[in-house]
Amino acid sequence: MKKWSIKKKIWITMICMLMTVIVGSIFLTLFLYDELYVEKQIDLLVTEGEGLAEFYREYGAEDPFFERLNWSEQNIASDVLFSDDPMQLGSGAPFEPYSNENIITFEERQLLLEGETVVMVRPHPHFGQDILGVAIPLFQDGHLSGSVLLSMPLSEVYEPFIQIRTILIVSLTLVILVIILIGNKVINNVVKPLSDMKQVSKLMAEGDFSKRIDVTCVDELGQLAHSFNILSASLEKVEDNRREFLANVSHELRTPLSYMKGYAEAMEEGIIEQKKGLAIIQKESNRLERLVNDLLDLAQLEGDSYPLQCEPIAFAQLISDVIESFELVVTQKNIRMTKNIDEGSIIYGDSDRLEQVIRNLLDNAIRYTPATKGITITLTTDKEWSELIIADEGIGIPEEDLLAVTERFYRVNKARTRNSGGTGLGLAIVSQIINKHGGMFELSSKVGQGTSARIRLKTM
Known part of the structure; x- marks a missing residue:
């Protein structure tokens, strides 16, 4: 299958549309000329010829008829020929004085003899132009006694369309010039972003994500x-x-x-x-x-399909059990532990994962709180939420690091690694577990004053 670029496809589409407009305009002009204007002129000649036939039936070849004949020739801008010989129009008009040929053919003469109106188009032998003619049979006392021929050059019929044709040619020329002058620029504005995206996607497939596209429009x-x-x-x-x-x-x-x-x-x-x-x-x-x-x-936890084993949990009891497991460490480090827990807090969640959350937060609080300082654990409950706050009086976290401490392996003090313990993943795990439960996790801290970890979980 042949592959065409978008630019080539757009150009082909524009050329096809332009050709359609040109061909349509030509056909429209021909239709207006052939089907409307020429037919209108034929109707005019036929109507005038029928009027002459009426005069002939009434007056015959007398002065009133010839006066009407002259009037018609002057007012409808056509040549009018009268012949009282139905077998042959012998004067040669409208080709007179350039030809001695018969005006109508034998077949057309037969139609006249049968009383039919004949419409004809003849080439002018001298001027190289077509002549439009209408031959009307003339009857008197019910018998065919002559004919009248009304004719005009088709150049006069075509003349009103010369201006239309000129306007059409000029318009199409301007359209072509516009397409040539600005079409390429317009197409480039369409194709360039797509080409840039192709280049960027190719680099992205190779592992380079640093390239950006220059956005110059808002479409x-x-x-x-x-x-x-x-x-x-x-x-x-x-x-x-x-x-x-x-x-x-x-x-x-x-x-x-x-x-x-x-x-x-x-x-x-x-x-x-x-x-x-x-x-x-x-x-x-x-x-x-x-x-x-x-x-x-x-x-x-970062996977979307990780299942939580959720069940109703006595949140206060879970917190108390975790605190109790840290009592020895708290005593050895000489840290004051204060509890203010609402015993009526019931939530729906995974007890193992929530226990992991409390252990990680409490372990951090104990690790970074100096001796003789305190840790306060507060649990409050309202109709919709249970809120757990673990606040320590430790070394605190700089404000610029607060948003990053939940990232994997992030440490505030890059030099403090193994001596202080921890893997650098604890807060990242806490954040993921709380998100899985549809809750909220926030940290607030001031250097030298301590850190407060706040968890909100929906109550049952």
């Missing part, structure tokens, strides 16, 4: 190009996140593996005590296990 093509730029920017962001994620995963996995390998080699060579080396290897393996589990959790 449908401009809107499409703008949407294409949005798509390209989104894909570029996804690609950057993917690369960053792979780099972070590689780094996070490589570090505990390097620790484990290094301490195993050191134990084998006797450089470090076996007990101490095994403790470090166990610590790093636990960390590696948490990282892998968190990655699996996040991958599942």
Whole structure:
């Protein structure tokens, strides 16, 4: 199958439309000339000829008839020939004085003898133009006694259409010039965005999402190009996140593996005590296990088909159970824990996932709250929502980092990695779980004053 470019298709379409207009205009002009104006002139000659026939029936070849004959010749701008010999019009008019030929043919003469009106078109032998003629039989006392021929040059009939033809030719010429002068520019305005999209899509298929389309119009093509730029920017962001994620995963996995390998080699060579080396290897393996589990959790939660095991939950009891599991850590770190929980809070959700949310938030609060400082846990309920707030008096998060802390592997202090614990995925998992439950998750913080995590879930 032959492939044509859009530009070629548009040009072909425009040429076809132009040819259709030209051909249609020609046919319209011919129709107006042949079917309307010429027919009108024939009707005029026939009507005038029939009027002469009426005079002839009444007066015969007398002065009143000849006066009417002269009047007709002067007023309808035609040549009028009278013959009292129905067998032959012998004078030669309307070709006189340039020809001695008979005016009508034998067949037409037979029609006249039968009383029929004859319409004829004859070429003028001298001027090279056609002559329109109408022959009318003349009857007197019921007998054919003559004929009258009214004729006029067709050039006079055609003359009114010369101006129309000139206007038509000029108009078509202007249309062609307009198409030639601005058609290419218009087509380029249509084709260029599409060509740019083709180039950008080709680069996108090769993995380069940095190219953008120059949007110079606000029509449908401009809107499409703008949407294409949005798509390209989104894909570029996804690609950057993917690369960053792979780099972070590689780094996070490589570090505990390097620790484990290094301490195993050191134990084998006797450089470090076996007990101490095994403790470090166990610590790093636990960390590696948490990282892998968190990655699996996040991958599942980001999928659209991840099923939640939802059921009615006594939210207050779930929170109390999680707090109780942290009591030892809180006591050892000398942190004050304050609870203000509405025991009547009942929600509908996945208890395991919501427990994971509370553990992640409480673990962060404990980790970043200094000794002697406090953590306040508040649960309130109204007709539609249950709201959980976990507020600490820790180091806080800078304002410019608040929106990014829910991203995977994001850390406020890039130097604070393993010493502070955590995989950098906790808040990302919290955000995904709350979204799956149709709730809201917000963070507010001030550096040096603490951080507040706010969760809203619909009540039953």
